[in-house]
Amino acid sequence: MVEVRLENVTKRFGRVVAVNNVTLEFPDGRFSALLGPSGSGKSTLLYLIAGIYKPTSGRIFFGDREVTHLPPKERNVGLVFQNYALYPHMKVYDNIAFPLRLRKIPESTVDAKVQEVAKLLRIEELLDRYPSQLSGGQQQRVALARALVKEPDVLLLDEPLSNLDALLRLTIRAELKKLQKKLGITAIHVTHDQAEAMSMADVIVVIDHGRVQQVGSPDDVYNRPRNLFVAGFIGSPPANMLHGHVHHSTAVEVEVAGARFQPREEYAKVLAEAGLEEVIVVFRPEHAQLSLEPSPNALSIVGEVYVVEPLGKENIVTMIVAGVPVKVVTPPDVRPQAGEKLYITVPVSRVMLFDPETELNLEQLAEPRGLCPD
Ligand SMILES: Nc1ncnc2c1ncn2[C@@H]1O[C@H](COP(=O)(O)OP(=O)(O)O)[C@@H](O)[C@H]1O
Ligand SMILES: [Mg+2]
Structure with missing residues (x-):
């Protein structure tokens, strides 16, 4: 570790x-997720850590040891790929034993270790089969067993769940989290699925265009997104974003879609100090409500119902506000008619403000230090 x-x-x-x-x-012994859209550089970053790629510049350390120029086999990492990459001509047993045999470990030790990891992943019954005789979920367990059998210092997972069907993904997601906690191994899990990252990771690294956008707990990236990219990427449906105009009178007010509200104190302070005129107003669909009347001490804007999507446990209502779609998650019994005019109400504590130029959450300017190390 x-x-x-x-x-x-x-x-x-x-x-x-x-x-x-x-x-x-x-961090040591924690489950980290590397989260970003396709092409954002997640796999490249993981392969740099694994030693499959060499960095063009910069340095990589495992603890105190610099590994920048070490080949993969000298780094002691376990790597699991999206497509599992099992050897089709080898039985499950031999697939798992392979990394140990490469190291010329005595066959009796190999056997003990294969049995142990097979038990851990509950695949003892599958050892005599070929990969083609396994389901996707079983192949995934075998790939994990092969990565874990050499007791790696770091477990690297590149979208390991994305080839599984939705239900199996949920099951394995929970098991993988449990397993990581049990082993206490440092794990880095690449995914483009924000729900997967949120549910599994202790630490989420959000990446876009090869750059780190935010590092934080699931709570941080959801409640305190550092910039507009993170605000839009975390959460489903994504956060709503509207243009706002700032009025600097006795109290700072923000006008959005014809309605005015007083932002939270931290924001008011930053807006006054920076003298900002324009902001991006951001709120999550699950923090908004629909009502017939505006609500005091809240952001209340008028919208027209465009479409209602019933999901059983809740509905997603798309409203049109000043030509822009705004989504609201409502309880199942709230099913307005298309064309109806209603207020979208958001408690001020749930309204976030961003700088349109830098795209940064203005909240962090109120703090002595930024939310992100860079
Ligand atoms: N071996 C490669 N040769 C050339 N370009 C590559 C190679 N691997 C990745 N890229 C490019 O680098 C960027 C990041 O890719 P990747 O790390 O695979 O993204 P992700 O895993 O987040 O989808 C993409 O623009 C991709 O096309
Ligand atoms: Mg990738």
């Missing part, structure tokens, strides 16, 4: 900067 540290790591492929000057620490 070690922490994994990157210092100013950049990886270029020709003109493409896949990983752009990343400085970051994945």
Whole structure:
């Protein structure tokens, strides 16, 4: 077990900067998620840690040991790929034993270790089968067993659940989290699925265009997104964003879609100090309500019902506000008619304000230090 540290790591492929000057620490013994859209540089970052790629510049450390120039086999990492990459001509047993045999470990030790990890992953009954005789979920367990059998210092997972069907994904997600906690191994899990990252990880690293956007707990990235990208990427349906105009009178007020509200004190202070005229007003669909009357001490804007999507446990109502769609999650019994005019009401404590220029959450300007190390 070690922490994994990157210092100013950049990886270029020709003109493409896949990983752009990343400085970051994945804590010892914790489950970290590397979360970002497709093409954001997640896999490249993981393969840099594994030693499959060499950085163009920068340094990588496992604990105190610099590994920047070490080949994969000298790093003691366990790697699981999206497509499992099992050897089709080898039985499950031999697939799992393979990394140990590569190290010329005596066959009796190999057998003990294979049996132990098979028990841990509950695949003892499958050892005599070929990969083609296994379901996707079983193949995934075998791939995990093969990664864990050599007792790696770091477990690296590249979208390991994305080839599984939705139900199995939920099951394995919970098991994987449990397993990581049991082993206390440093794990880095690459995913583009924000719900997966939120549900599994102790630490979430949000990445876009090869750059770290925010590092934080699931609570941090949901409640205190550092910038507009994180605010829009975390949460489903995504956060609503509207343009707001700031009025600097006795009290600072923000006008959005014809309605005015007084923002939270931290925001009011930053707006007054910075003298900002324009802001992006952001709130989550699950924090808004629909009502017939405006509500005091809240952001209340008028919208027209566009469409209602019933999901059973709740509805997603799309409203049109000043030509812009705004989503609201309502209880199942709230089913307004298309064309109806209603107030969208959001408690001021749930309204976030961002700078349209820098795209940063203005909240962090109220704090002595930023939310992110860079
Ligand atoms: N071996 C490679 N050669 C050239 N470009 C690559 C290579 N691997 C990745 N890239 C590019 O680097 C960027 C990041 O890719 P990747 O790390 O695979 O993203 P992700 O895993 O987040 O989807 C993409 O623009 C991708 O096309
Ligand atoms: Mg990838």
